[in-house]
Amino acid sequence: MIMQILKLFKPKKVNNERGSILAIALIIITVLTFSVSTITAMSINLASSTTAEMQNLNEESEAKAKIRLAIIQFEEWTAANGFNFDSYTALYENNPTATYGVTVTEVTDTIEGLNNQTTVYARAYRFAVTLTDGRDVVMYDYVSSVGVETTAFAPFEYSIGTSGDLIFNSGVYSSDAGWGGTTTPLKAFGNNILLSRLAPFIENGSTDQNLTSFSISRDPVLTTETAAELHYNSSIQYCGGSNCYTTNATNDPFIIEKDNFADFTGSIPSDQGTTGSVVIQDFFGDFDYNDYIIDFIENDAPTLSRTINATWDTLDNDIYDNSSELEVEARYHPRWGYLMGYRYTWPTDDFVDITANVDAVDFSSDLFQQRKSFVYFGNDTNPSYDVPTAVAAPLVINDDLLIRTSESLIVFGDLYLNSSNTQDIHGEVVVTGNLYITGGNKDWEGSIMVFGETFIELDDYRQFYTHGFNSGITFMCKDNIHFISHDESHSSSAQSDRFYMFIYTDESIIIDAVNSRINMSGVIYARALGVSGNNIFMEDGTDPIRGIVVNSFYGYVNNSGNFVDGNGDDSYRFEINVMSSSWYADRFENLPTFNSVVVSTSEDPEFLTTEFMIE
Numbered sequence: 001m002i003m004q005i006l007k008l009f010k011p012k013k014v015n016n017e018r019g020s021i022l023a024i025a026l027i028i029i030t031v032l033t034f035s036v037s038t039i040t041a042m043s044i045n046l047a048s049s050t051t052a053e054m055q056n057l058n059e060e061s062e063a064k065a066k067i068r069l070a071i072i073q074f075e076e077w078t079a080a081n082g083f084n085f086d087s088y089t090a091l092y093e094n095n096p097t098a099t100y101g102v103t104v105t106e107v108t109d110t111i112e113g114l115n116n117q118t119t120v121y122a123r124a125y126r127f128a129v130t131l132t133d134g135r136d137v138v139m140y141d142y143v144s145s146v147g148v149e150t151t152a153f154a155p156f157e158y159s160i161g162t163s164g165d166l167i168f169n170s171g172v173y174s175s176d177a178g179w180g181g182t183t184t185p186l187k188a189f190g191n192n193i194l195l196s197r198l199a200p201f202i203e204n205g206s207t208d209q210n211l212t213s214f215s216i217s218r219d220p221v222l223t224t225e226t227a228a229e230l231h232y233n234s235s236i237q238y239c240g241g242s243n244c245y246t247t248n249a250t251n252d253p254f255i256i257e258k259d260n261f262a263d264f265t266g267s268i269p270s271d272q273g274t275t276g277s278v279v280i281q282d283f284f285g286d287f288d289y290n291d292y293i294i295d296f297i298e299n300d301a302p303t304l305s306r307t308i309n310a311t312w313d314t315l316d317n318d319i320y321d322n323s324s325e326l327e328v329e330a331r332y333h334p335r336w337g338y339l340m341g342y343r344y345t346w347p348t349d350d351f352v353d354i355t356a357n358v359d360a361v362d363f364s365s366d367l368f369q370q371r372k373s374f375v376y377f378g379n380d381t382n383p384s385y386d387v388p389t390a391v392a393a394p395l396v397i398n399d400d401l402l403i404r405t406s407e408s409l410i411v412f413g414d415l416y417l418n419s420s421n422t423q424d425i426h427g428e429v430v431v432t433g434n435l436y437i438t439g440g441n442k443d444w445e446g447s448i449m450v451f452g453e454t455f456i457e458l459d460d461y462r463q464f465y466t467h468g469f470n471s472g473i474t475f476m477c478k479d480n481i482h483f484i485s486h487d488e489s490h491s492s493s494a495q496s497d498r499f500y501m502f503i504y505t506d507e508s509i510i511i512d513a514v515n516s517r518i519n520m521s522g523v524i525y526a527r528a529l530g531v532s533g534n535n536i537f538m539e540d541g542t543d544p545i546r547g548i549v550v551n552s553f554y555g556y557v558n559n560s561g562n563f564v565d566g567n568g569d570d571s572y573r574f575e576i577n578v579m580s581s582s583w584y585a586d587r588f589e590n591l592p593t594f595n596s597v598v599v600s601t602s603e604d605p606e607f608l609t610t611e612f613m614i615e
Helices: 002-006 023-033 036-055 057-080 085-092 289-299 315-321 355-360 366-370 581-587
Strands: 009-011 103-106 122-130 136-149 160-162 165-169 172-174 187-196 200-202 209-211 229-239 274-277 279-282 323-325 327-332 339-345 351-353 374-377 395-397 409-412 415-417 423-431 435-439 442-450 454-458 473-477 481-485 499-505 509-513 518-526 547-552 555-557 563-565 574-577 597-610
Touching (some): 057 136, 057 597, 160 547, 289 315, 315 323, 355 374, 415 423, 435 442, 509 518, 518 547
Parallel strands (some): 160 187, 160 518, 165 187, 172 574, 187 229, 351 374, 374 409, 395 415, 409 423, 415 435, 435 454, 454 481, 473 499, 509 547
Antiparallel strands (some): 103 122, 122 136, 279 597, 555 563
């Protein structure tokens, strides 16, 4: 069958200085973009055209000659005009007097596999001449700058990656992670990459928006031991002035003025790192967050090595049906009547429902000692669940949270981790609502999966730690992640202690490292789907920015709102360091799998035509 399909196309080889693009690879890519129904229709029409050509040889021969001329004109015109296919379409589509009597129609949007393209990597055009009997002589010309698929691509080689916009407003992107003296460069990927020395932020103790001092601020540091590699699909731009951002009214997102950004390569910053365009069709491949969660719920969340059956739409009832309530009986002194304690009856089901007796649960010991997985059915914001034992209250944990590796805590609704002291958090947690991380230091080991938004707003001078041997924290989120306050200081720019973190979200991430201080090793990934409706940033005042935004500063902003200059390399308030992906399995629990699709690009687009056919 594949050979029959390939016969429909006549490849035209063009020069390719990279030497890696084969015509046959492009043919296969072309074939894959057409639907089965389209190819079938072409085959039928091609077969039926044989008799018609014999009956109308002269007229059809003239039509074919015109079409060949029109296609030559199309390919030569686009090559001479920088392959601006939109301009060609505007000038020549449905304008046969300018194309040798041939009607040219762009049909990219009608072909399966091309109709969801967001770039100019693939186009398709129909060239047709109508015969006197009403039939059309047709040839299709397919143009592509897509090359061969790169199978060796590993997304975990990137410390930062997003399918949306990647915005670095100052900060350090370091190759030196201290792993045996390695100098592996930090790699970052974004559809568009935007860099600036200025950063917007919220002034301490208020809701007023401001921008960092232009005279003190510094450009992103992209070269430490080795140069960071910045890869992008569409563009990389830089704003060197003071008009990169517009501050806004209370509770309104900042606005990025993209029109004031220009080409990064060759611009003001002397530290350019290493930049390059690479076509990553989908950084995260076929990863599905819902499937990832269900796999965890079914196979890892229940007590010990048990398993259950669950679906995304029935998750609440699936867990409820496999849980039993914790029974707590108060014990009073038989003579004096004072409370002596409680008698607990721990069920043996897959999950212990602690909703009704949550105040009697000691999260620092009960999950660990009882070797059981707990579930709490509380208030919920995203999505809405309904079970008989649910209560209209979030779960607030002020103690340590210690869970064995074979168990878990499932929270339907919002979760507050809110100890004012150092809070040890070890284990696997699922939160169907929002996650609020507040109060004192958090010493993490394990993973947390959040369906709603995540807000990190710790007290001043309080931060994340990963003190345990090979300890690390995995954040797997479905909605936005907000680093609002982490080791916040208004009297020092000294660097924070380093922690180890794997961060993923289906949506976007914003990091305030103007007030905060962040020093991490690991990865930051944002898929930037834009389906939750929660916006963290705005583009030119109209469209939301989706992706990763890092706002950093060199120095600090004191309590009077004055900007104080830094005094050394450690004065940048945001730093991310390369961590070898070979260490991920030791540091991080419940890592996702990304089957990314990467393709290289040819120097110039290549053209492929079908055989003539009658329609």
